[in-house]
Amino acid sequence: MVSPLLGHKANDRLRAVATVIGVGLAWVLIAGAFAPSIGLAADDVFTDTNLLRISLEIPETGMAALRAYRWKREDPNPTNRPKAFARVMQGGRVFTNVAVHSKGAFGSFRPIDGLPALTLNFDKFAPGQEFHGMTKLSLNNEVQDPTCIHEKLCRELFAAANVPVPRADYALVTLNGRRLGLYVLTEGFGKRFLKRHFKKANGNLYDPGYLHDVDTPKEIRLDSGSDPGGFPALQSVYAATLQADPEKRFRDLDQVLDTDRFLSMLALEVMLCHWDGYSMNRNNYRIYYDPGSRKLIFMPHGMDQVLGIDRPNLDLELVPPLQGLVANALVSTPEGRRRYLDRVLILYAKLFNAQDLCRRVREIDSKIAAELKHPETRWPLRSRNPQAFIKTSGDHATDIDELCARISTRAKNLKRQLSELR
DSSP, X not given: OOOTTSOHHHXXXXXXXXXXXXXXXXXXXXXXXXXXXXXXXXXXXXXXXXXXXXXXXXXXXXXXHHHTOOXXXXXXXXXXXXXXXXEEEETTEEEEEEEEEEEOOTTTOOOTTSSOEEEEESSSSSTTOOBTTBSEEEEEOOTTOTTSOHHHHXXXXXXXXXXXXXXXXXXXXXXXXXXXXXXXXXXXXXHHHHHHHOXXXXXXEEEOOTTOOTTOGXXXXXXXXXXXXXXXXXXXXXXXXXXXXXXXXXXXXXXXXXHHHHHHXXXXXXHTTOTTSHHHHSOSEEXXXXXXXXXXXXXXXXXXXXXXXXXXXXXXXXXXXXXXXXXXXXXXXXXXXXXXXXXXXXXXXXXXXXXXXXXXXHHHHHHHGGGSSOHHHHHHHHOOOTTSOOOOXXXXXXXXXXXXXXXXXXXXXXXXXXXXXX
């Protein structure tokens, strides 16, 4: 468990951390990194890097409904978005009565006649209909990631750290005969996903929405489940964040929160500079109430803006300002801070080797690069709000080189910070 990259102080701490965390997580980290998940949902899609060819046909009435929609900050609830019927063709199979709605928020929403991000629900209007074992999936336009690799790479890292996260792969999409090109395909937070990660999949799955936290229960939408323990657990975790005494605050949080998984999620969000996640922005996450453990599990998604792509934060400190109430409440206790720093240390040693990560980046890119070599056709469609900033050279190979350079820069920064831990 000793890392040749760190100093003696950090390695002594790493030995102690390995003992505390135990064999279970260590096995997951060693055996699980970059390995395909074994489970019920869509294993034939996510076993490697695949390019599914998906064709959507939406009648003009549905297109008109989707065309009229624009994302609004004051109404980000996806249940209010107009839905259309679609026919979906893939691999010689035809899926009918598929519900489609536009997705995305401030940075990623695009109109249906541009490069729309879409959510497809296969069983909403056709009960029992599945697509490779999934009832719901997303087609992400990746307008905020010129490499189209952030989502897949980061989700593999979270999965390797035993943090439940939907998997990602790729699709080549056409809409009513119009070629949209490469999309990142992600599985939905559905029952199959829950069954793969939890012994009981009938717990409550919550969607807090855009920039909402546990202090706004009316804004937290119940996606599935009807367990009576779910909402009281949300109330309890919020109450715990308000506890003034640090020792009692940690105990209260630990009673209702899957602390181990939460610390791993928090550690990776910081290591990856995932500024738009729960910890630093109260965004892009779900909460599951597990009826087996009777605890809440926070689960990340929306990892397109990582590793300094949208802001120069590769020198982000190990304990940055945390907007997420639960994250801040936990790390502001002595025990929570100690466990958090220990978790960063072990995840860095096991998962954040720059050479290994860049090797994985290029392995993924070898499957998709041919679809991204023509920025003159890709980026006019994908260009985002001119007031925002995204780092892209306009040349795909250069973008990949820059991603690897950013990974290396962040790894060196983490090494320096961790070596100074006492």
